[in-house]
Amino acid sequence: TEMDHSGSIPKLMQKIGEDKPIYCSKMGAKNLEAHFNRKFNFQVVGTGDSLKIGNRTFSFLDTKMLHWPDSMFTYLAEEAILFSSDAFGQHYAGDMFFDDEIGDEIMPHARKYYANILLHFSPRVQALLKDVAKLNLKIDMICPDHGILWRDNPGKIIEAYDTWSRQEPTRKVVVIFDSMWESTAKMARAITSGIESEDVNVRLMNTRKWHRSDIMTEIVDAGAIAVGSPTLNNSIFPVIADVMTYIKGLRPQNKIAAAFGSYGWSGEAVKILNKDFEEMKLTIIDPGVKVQYVPDEADLERCFELGVKLAKTLKEKLS
Ligand SMILES: Cc1cc2nc3c(=O)[nH]c(=O)nc-3n(C[C@H](O)[C@H](O)[C@H](O)COP(=O)(O)O)c2cc1C
Missing domain, CATH: 3.60.15.10 (Ribonuclease Z/Hydroxyacylglutathione hydrolase-like)
Incomplete structure (x- = not known):
């Protein structure tokens, strides 16, 4: 009964005769009435x-x-x-x-x-x-x-x-991130390099460049996701919150996950992302990597290692 299927029904019925039967499911009859606020000759x-x-x-x-x-x-x-x-x-x-x-x-x-x-x-x-x-x-x-x-x-x-x-995981990780000043972006790239070093497929997706529906399409057969967000006003970045809400609703299964992000003083983003993963019943394989302000070499090495860990855990799971 969604309008892209049913929107022209009133016009059509006007043309062919309003008494003509409409064959539909029980819920179809109920929902068509709720859409057009009138009854037709529904035949369930x-x-x-x-x-x-x-x-x-x-x-x-x-x-x-x-x-x-x-x-x-x-x-x-x-x-x-x-x-x-x-x-x-x-x-x-x-x-x-x-x-x-x-x-x-x-x-x-x-x-x-x-x-x-x-x-x-x-x-x-x-x-x-x-x-x-x-x-x-x-x-x-x-x-x-x-x-x-x-x-x-x-x-x-x-x-x-x-x-x-079946939602069977494959040897693929999707790294999703957004970044205001490039710090979380640098972390995302280091994680991606770590994953690649283990010969596992990786898709690096900046939410500024990719629509949430494209991200979701990549997630379907991925075995793991890594999500990165800077901390903004004691929370995650709004665009990442948008994507996480969307992913959560579509309930992907059988995936491992890890969070990362740069912060300035309070740094709540990683904790919030982990809570989201828990709600989504994904397997969190690491507490996540937090970096204060701009990542240095040692921080990027930690990110690289997180990528390696994601890839290795996924390979073990698939073996
Ligand atoms: C408007 C604004 C609000 C922020 N709020 C917080 C905050 O509540 N807590 C915190 O730890 N950092 C906060 N920060 C600092 C950022 O998290 C920090 O600059 C971080 O390095 C940005 O990462 P990015 O380069 O990936 O965007 C805020 C930054 C901006 C611009």
């Missing part, structure tokens, strides 16, 4: 129901919380098409409609969509994939409500969802 359908229109048969599968409470899959048996609502979508709009037209270029978009829209529902995605497999449906095409349609190899996006929803 759900898992196990089917609907014959002419020589076409539509059957339904509730997919609650993927990603709204009203979400539902619709399967068109005669054409072997799965209309998957938000699942398997991408925030992509272009002049191509099908996976075979765009090729593998679409996968980063699909991954970004998963990371930012569905990651926190990963256990439900796992359950849904099992349910769909049990139904043994012939699927020639998957039509999500966003982005391109999967007709060349629908199995590819199903497999990708299986991988992403």
Whole structure:
């Protein structure tokens, strides 16, 4: 019922006749009414129901919380098409409609969509994939409500969802930071060098340059994150707070973590970041590195060693 799916319903109904039935899930009926503050001719359908229109048969599968409470899959048996609502979508709009037209270029978009829209529902995605497999449906095409349609190899996006929803860590660390006067930035670069010295992949992401959704996309398959913030007004830097709030909501799992940051006098940032990690149930592998004002060689060496520790701990975990 989110407006990007439903916004044109009143206009459409005006055109085709307001008495026409709208087939939707139970929550769909409730939520559409709450959006448009009026009732339509809602016909509630759900898992196990089917609907014959002419020589076409539509059957339904509730997919609650993927990603709204009203979400539902619709399967068109005669054409072997799965209309998957938000699942398997991408925030992509272009002049191509099908996976075979765009090729593998679409996968980063699909991954970004998963990371930012569905990651926190990963256990439900796992359950849904099992349910769909049990139904043994012939699927020639998957039509999500966003982005391109999967007709060349629908199995590819199903497999990708299986991988992403398992949240299995890989040999990759994401280093996220912001900095007012470059001190925390220097620390971030030293940590990155430490990680690289252990032959582990690393993404260094300055929150001034990267949108939170790009950061989240990198986190999905990372085995570890390091977050750095200067202390500002006894707290963390607001942009880092923004990113941490966002990451927390999407509930990444199975990751190790460490914090770092420069400070002037009170230095609360590392403690606050560690508390965030605890709430996110990430494994904190080090109390974190704090540096007063500008890091000297010894401080940068401590940062390098933190990078080494992150990389080594991750490698041990994956071995
Ligand atoms: C507006 C402002 C507020 C600050 N508030 C604090 C503070 O409450 N506690 C503290 O320890 N340092 C505080 N600092 C000092 C910074 O944390 C310090 O300059 C640090 O080295 C900045 O790191 P950066 O170069 O990564 O930005 C503040 C700095 C600024 C500019």
